[in-house]
Amino acid sequence: MNIFTETFAWLADPLHWSGPGGIPVRLLEHLQYSGLVLIIAAAIAVPVGLYIGHTGRGRVVAVAVAGALRALPTLGLLVLFALVAGSGLMPPVWALVILTVPPLLAGTYAGISSVDSNVVDAARAMGMKELQVLFGVEVPNGLLVMFGGIRTAVLQVIATVSVVAYLPLGGLGRYLFDGLVLQDFPRMLAGSLLIAALAMVVDLVLAAVQRLVVSPGLSARSKGGRKAATDFSAAAPAAAAVQGGTA
Template identity: 75%
Template sequence: MSNVVTDTFAWLANPEQWSGSDGIPARLAEHLLYTGLVMLIATAIAVPIGLYVGHTGRGRVAAVAVAGALRALPTLGLLTLFVLLAGIGLMPPIWALVILTVPPLLAGTYAGIASVDRNVVDAARAMGMTELQVLFRAEFPNALPVMFGGFRTGVLQAIATVSVVAYINLGGLGRYLFDGLVLSDFPQMLGGSLLIAGLAITVDLVLALIQRLFLSQGASSQPNRSQQAAVDLTDPVTAGTVVQGGTS
């Protein structure tokens, strides 16, 4: 075991692993490209559905059931199925990974919107806002911390599952896992695993910092502003001014 660990660090420290088209920087760029593409498509699918379900309350059971069913799908099996049906290429495995990434984004979006204080929503409607204004000006800002939590989970899952695209001869850090498996090169496999884990941890720390700096502070102040708006609506002197401001 000690030899494997020593050989792994020797493999990581080898300058040859940090240059060329098969080097770690190139594989890292491919991994991030695949992850970004998966997240872009999955977000475009999951967020609108989650906003609709969370705002209207319609389709809750279906959304929860579908999200649970998608979580149970085996990654490698789904990837193989898409490749068999659509052929070798970039998009078949990407679509397979999108299906696996949608559940945490859908659940986070729906849960975030549904968890917004109903007093905030009622106050927004009392101001004369349309349903779209209620969604994007009242519910969405308050739901962002929960939604971002789902986004972070989706990113981590995408980083982990993108590794399997190397199974069909695409790039990414997963290339080291499959090449090492074929060659029985255990230091390369362990090194690839450490690189993927390090990438996931680094990205999550960056996202956590973004959430702390830009979302936590804003979210903490949102309830106070919403409660103040609700109080203003009960004041006959200020109610007319508030309604006019909300409908302008």
């Protein structure tokens, strides 16, 4: 038996699909952590991104800070937060929020500033107030590019949320870390495949949402937003976890 058939056998084993350590429970935990991280990160990044995109103020600072945040090692940050703030759910969530804010911020800002300045000027000249310009013109027209940033961030979170299992918490990352400790490679590979499959399913859902909310008047235009979103490099979960481990 090679590793692939063993992995397949592991995945097919009904024992692994039930109980507190079963795949459905781990999957749900994984989604919950990811959702929590994304909601907090979006609550910070989206308003700031809208403000910077709309006013053009603070762009240089935001780019510098976002770049610096991106350079932080995931696992190192996670352990630091756990050491400083103690155990529990929130320290690792905050650590992941710090890593998720930059792509969300960049995507929001890029979306708003991608809107044709003539359109914004015309909206103002029609007599729209600043908030009407932002939410009535800039957001709907920047949505396609913004979705690119959002989807990239979501994929990244789903991949990196695996590391919370190191603390140890739940989620699909459990299979990676437990497999590593037990030298159970089929379990590790199965975990990786599950995370990748989850990332793809979520991305498909987001693609469907995008089709629903983005005006058809924009679809003939810029496809730049999609390019970043289809970059799956962030969704190589095992690689992300191992990278974090060596950092």
